[in-house]
Amino acid sequence: MYFVFLVFHSLIRWLIVISLLATVCFSYYKTRKKLPYTKADNFFRISSMILAHIQLLIGINLYFLSPFVNYFINHFKTAVHQREVRFFGMEHSFVMLLAILIITIGAVKAKKKESDNDKHKTVYKFYLIGLLLILSSIPWSVYPWVTRPFFRWFF
Numbered sequence: 818m819y820f821v822f823l824v825f826h827s828l829i830r831w832l833i834v835i836s837l838l839a840t841v842c843f844s845y846y847k848t849r850k851k852l853p854y855t856k857a858d859n860f861f862r863i864s865s866m867i868l869a870h871i872q873l874l875i876g877i878n879l880y881f882l883s884p885f886v887n888y889f890i891n892h893f894k895t896a897v898h899q900r901e902v903r904f905f906g907m908e909h910s911f912v913m914l915l916a917i918l919i920i921t922i923g924a925v926k927a928k929k930k931e932s933d934n935d936k937h938k939t940v941y942k943f944y945l946i947g948l949l950l951i952l953s954s955i956p957w958s959v960y961p962w963v964t965r966p967f968f969r970w971f972f
Contacts, residue, residue, distance in 0.1 A: 819882040826875045827969035830955060833872055836865040837920075837948040844941035854933035862940050866924045869917045869947070880910055900962040909954050916950035919943055 840861040847858065880886050889896040889906025896902045923943020930936045956963040 819879070819884075822875055822879045822882065824969050826872065826879055827966075829868065829872050829875065830951075831968075833865070833868045833951065834948070834955075836861070836868050837944055837951070840865045841941060841945045841948055844937045844944065848934060848937040848941055851934055852937075854936045858937070858940070862924055862927060862944075865944065866920055869920050873914070873917050876910065876913060886910075904956065904963050909956065912950050912954035916947040916954070919950065920947035923947070 843858065843861060846852075847854075883905060885902050885905040889902050896906060920943060923939055923946075926943065927936045927939040930939055956965040958965055958967055
């Protein structure tokens, strides 16, 4: 079961990155041009947030199934000094949870705004912060302490 969650978690991250990037770019553009907030903008705002929440649920399952996290919890004093174990046991999960919280707050605040430009600004600011946090905490294959593939497949 761990491997199945790991594959889905790995693949969905690309959907989230693309979705957030599109939402941030559209919001920025529409803020600058003072364009109306459309159903498509609402779709991007909600879709990005839903994808982030789905990823969170998969991530929570992974957290409790992961051998890294299990080792981190059971051997905290030594594990906290091991970069890769600490990354998955503490850093990755905390930053991702914070990013999803910021995205959710931004989505709710944007929904409550009266003017279209304020909605675009709110989505832009909160989703950009969320995107940057997510990008900073994805275990990219170029990191020396965490080597993970860009794409993980079932075969």
